[in-house]
Amino acid sequence: SVPFSVLKCHAYPIKTSFPLEDVIESQQFNRDLLNGIFEVAQDMEAIERDASSPGSSMLKGYLMATLFYEPSTRTRLSFESAMKRLGGEVLTTENAREFSSAAKGETLEDTIRTVEGYSDIIVLRHFEGGAAKRAAATAKIPVINAGDGPGQHPTQALLDVYTIKREIGRLDGIKLGLVGDLANGRTVRSLAYLIAMYPDIKIYFVSPDVVKMKDDIKDYLTTSGVEWEESADLLEVASKCDVVYQTRIQKERFGERIDLYEAARGKYIVDTKVLNVMQKHAVVMHPLPRLDEITVEVDNDPRGAYFRQAKNGLYVRMALLKLLLLGW
């Protein structure tokens, strides 16, 4: 189990029973905490379905600032929907990098000290790794990391684990196939990290050679007692797994080597052939956006879970907003 990082010493600590003051990185979570968050997330499903329930106004009077230095419509709308589904209000910036004082040379810390005067919680998306930690160290109000460059995107990791639990019914003994860009994918790295907390996990890595999983995660899994292996046979892996987690090959990582990109991109596609060998209870996940690494036929199969996964992002973010502002 991973100890909580104490990221800051609040001048005026928020008095809630929730052990975290900010959500910055996956390392802040252990199994008990994840289980607690997931229970709240599941309660949120009922609140979202019924706008007249008392829970729908639990954050009335609270103001969330979404400070996005890098546009990400999906993540922003998901957080803003989460806040509004709980009766809270939102201040929004779609492109803080271009439109704000950052363009005049203001430090992130100064921006945070201003914005914390106008809001109750800050959701930060930034292009620099470590930005969220710096923001949290400055702010007296809670900060949620909505992705900081090559760094972390912890709410994505939480929603991925939550989705496995909701789709498969458990987290122990999961067989997980990670497919696609495993070298650059922030998502698969965080997911491997979190799932390693559970017993009897088996992970298969299926990726083109140029974007293989890096040694740090492999070493971490080995140390944590997680079985893993690399495979070039997607069909065989798919037939064994509970979850096939596909990812997009990111063109921008290949620079001028378009030939390498094209080769990598076409190598492992999840299509009906893959579906046909998968078990009935198994699911296909994807952090989205997808290009053609999952064919659209898969959308119509109940095992295509990626849009439900996106929706789970709403519930997990509702839970985190509730917990950071109101406690358990």
Add this chain to the structure above:
Amino acid sequence: SVPFSVLKCHAYPIKTSFPLEDVIESQQFNRDLLNGIFEVAQDMEAIERDASSPGSSMLKGYLMATLFYEPSTRTRLSFESAMKRLGGEVLTTENAREFSSAAKGETLEDTIRTVEGYSDIIVLRHFEGGAAKRAAATAKIPVINAGDGPGQHPTQALLDVYTIKREIGRLDGIKLGLVGDLANGRTVRSLAYLIAMYPDIKIYFVSPDVVKMKDDIKDYLTTSGVEWEESADLLEVASKCDVVYQTRIQKERFGERIDLYEAARGKYIVDTKVLNVMQKHAVVMHPLPRLDEITVEVDNDPRGAYFRQAKNGLYVRMALLKLLLLGW
């Protein structure tokens, strides 16, 4: 009368008595439906004036996503005001084309399936004709087309007809002068289409030769029993009409032929000379924005109806949001 297009088969059909699940194109409307919508729109005028009326919170708990792939501040603010005047909430994107996953190659359908998880109704503005129909076919929640490229902009067409009704007091027997860019103007084409449903309509086309009304609409009017004629004499037409509907000559349609643009632009101006021949009950309309095709002197005459027309967009959109979400 035009049959309703059945645009999609909802997996979970919304149970309202309103016959439309989405608002995508003018062809969805017939006279009875327009009359019903206009009655609701008129009720909305009272609700908008009195924020303490119960109607002002009829959409409390509902969340509208304005997904704008092409910026259009006027249309966006009008929809967002409509939603908020009824107590609803808004998730907004000012420039989804640049800022969203579309830039990474995500399909519109995938974006819609994600955003429908975060909201209750989607207002879509897109740069491609047919985009709204594709979105509606995908979404399980209602979609309103707020303009899709060279395609349709049905709420503009509705507010134009509503304005004629409110200003002139009827829709039967209207004499309508369409002036300016009739070749490229989406607005005048849709208006001609809708007004043709009413009896005893007479339409005059007044436009520079390079931007004359196209044959498809002329043929449609003839088939529908609508009298129409072309004229080069704006003063004569203005003296006969109930409504002079002026439009902007769109520079971007002329490419490098700035000479043709300048000639077309200056040819038919609505000014005090035109006002002086107009009847007392007649009005000047314009979809806005205007450049100098209506002089500012006309603003001060009670027959200058274009800002009231813009305001009517609010009432019509309030009505559509109410009807799509709550039914009659």
Add this chain to the structure above:
Amino acid sequence: SVPFSVLKCHAYPIKTSFPLEDVIESQQFNRDLLNGIFEVAQDMEAIERDASSPGSSMLKGYLMATLFYEPSTRTRLSFESAMKRLGGEVLTTENAREFSSAAKGETLEDTIRTVEGYSDIIVLRHFEGGAAKRAAATAKIPVINAGDGPGQHPTQALLDVYTIKREIGRLDGIKLGLVGDLANGRTVRSLAYLIAMYPDIKIYFVSPDVVKMKDDIKDYLTTSGVEWEESADLLEVASKCDVVYQTRIQKERFGERIDLYEAARGKYIVDTKVLNVMQKHAVVMHPLPRLDEITVEVDNDPRGAYFRQAKNGLYVRMALLKLLLLGW
């Protein structure tokens, strides 16, 4: 005392007891009016701290449009937070210049006449001096100037004076050091103008030669009976003042003369040496954003008042929204 400018004749005058219909320029304010606004601003501090107080919903049902033709995230978020802390709602544009009909050649007046149909109060940021006055002359609803190019930024001036009052406890007999870019700084010019209404004021100008305070303000101060002097010795000035008001040297004013900019920029820095000579009750202010003209060590000293000053912008804007929409 300065007479109120009567900026427009409302067709339907808003019936409130507040003497201003719009907030456009510092010249609209006199001492009595400032005192009244500051009392309301102080009440707002309590409302902001307690979201369950009745005051937190005093603007329920009101809709503010933030029409920003020039991005300014700090100012925009501050206004939007102010509106939401009072229970009001917001329509927002982050970049109206690029995204709106202005790009198609629509006049500001036409935009205003449209937007006033969708909202109850307009907050305008514009790149042209005089834009706010033109907007106010057009609109039937209140307009607040949130900065118009080289023109005015009256709410910044009000929050500066309010901060002096809150920090020092009075406005009479203040000794004020204005430091940095005094030639181009809209802020320091407005502050000098407003503070001159109070008795026994002494102002010190400390600036590099290339950006010295201009004669118009010096003449105005002399005429108003305010003592002022120029000094090149920041330490001596700091030791005498109640308020050291530092400003950023604006690189964009120097064009290609980077050498002049660098020389000016490094000349007067507020650091611990300055703090050490300042009196215990004195404070350092800055309109933000700052670069390195105040070192970060000063942030930790209670006399560093600039983030409290930014927060005071919230209270002053809450007060103005309340007063313009509801009256005293």
